[in-house]
Amino acid sequence: MSSCLAKSINEYFSLEGGVMPELKSLASCFPVADIAQTLRWYEEHLGFTGYGYPPDELYTFGIMIRDDIEIMLQRIGDYQKPDLYDLRDGGGVWDAYIRMQGIKEFYETVKNQVEIMKPLEKAFYGAWQFEVRDLNGYVIVFSEPA
Amino acid sequence: MDKMPEYASIVPVFSVADVGATMNWYQTHLGFASEPFPAQEPYLFAILFRDHIEIMLQRVENYQKPETYGVRAGGVWDAYIRLSQVKELYDAIKDEVTIIKPLRQQPYGAWEFEVKDPNGYVLVFSEVNQ
Numbered sequence: 001m002s003s004c005l006a007k008s009i010n011e012y013f014s015l016e017g018g019v020m021p022e023l024k025s026l027a028s029c030f031p032v033a034d035i036a037q038t039l040r041w042y043e044e045h046l047g048f049t050g051y052g053y054p055p056d057e058l059y060t061f062g063i064m065i066r067d068d069i070e071i072m073l074q075r076i077g078d079y080q081k082p083d084l085y086d087l088r089d090g091g092g093v094w095d096a097y098i099r100m101q102g103i104k105e106f107y108e109t110v111k112n113q114v115e116i117m118k119p120l121e122k123a124f125y126g127a128w129q130f131e132v133r134d135l136n137g138y139v140i141v142f143s144e145p146a
Numbered sequence: 147m148d149k150m151p152e153y154a155s156i157v158p159v160f161s162v163a164d165v166g167a168t169m170n171w172y173q174t175h176l177g178f179a180s181e182p183f184p185a186q187e188p189y190l191f192a193i194l195f196r197d198h199i200e201i202m203l204q205r206v207e208n209y210q211k212p213e214t215y216g217v218r219a220g221g222v223w224d225a226y227i228r229l230s231q232v233k234e235l236y237d238a239i240k241d242e243v244t245i246i247k248p249l250r251q252q253p254y255g256a257w258e259f260e261v262k263d264p265n266g267y268v269l270v271f272s273e274v275n276q
Binding site for chain 1: 150151152153154155156157158159161173174175176177190196197198199200201202204205206207209212214217218219220222223224225226227228229230231232234235238239242270
């Protein structure tokens, strides 16, 4: 944990001058045992386009892209994601939260194809959302502001 | 006819034992603002945000993230963040945070460094030079 004496990044840039770097985008990264199978699942059910590396061998890395978002996959041979879903009071434990538009149409197209942890409903903070568990056990929330 | 479904952004969600301490670390070292829920401690949830990116925290009591970094050649990451001026960010934080891999150029061209946050989540900061 940080100590109280640590210099904050805002202090650093105000003392040293210079432009605060801009954080442009973020990709979630999931360790998985089988990258090729994961790419196929995301392509088939969630409309991603996937790329595996190295291209001609057993993939050790993958990138999946759709619209403005990216998910990266890293291979761990016999990886099994721990199931944390029920460890939290008052709601499940999530791995990624995807903001989107057109969630009602999207829910209709995926609800009979994938494992739905929570059906489409309006959360108390106003967003429409539903929860999917992927083939490796990652819990993904899809959300659209009401 | 409603809008065509379109994904707008992805937010990684980290399970942590102490949401407030994690918020402070991200504020101090990486300049993230935060919106916790509820408004008073102990927080159950928080959204951290800066520029174009967000990270969510969910409180899981006594949670300890399993250590997986060494299980894969090349490390195991939790979030990959693209930015401008990666060298400036590196210089600003390298003596204040746990650096897993120092700033270096990868074979695929990106300049990257890796930070471990106080809960063990590994963040990669990356810039592709023109």
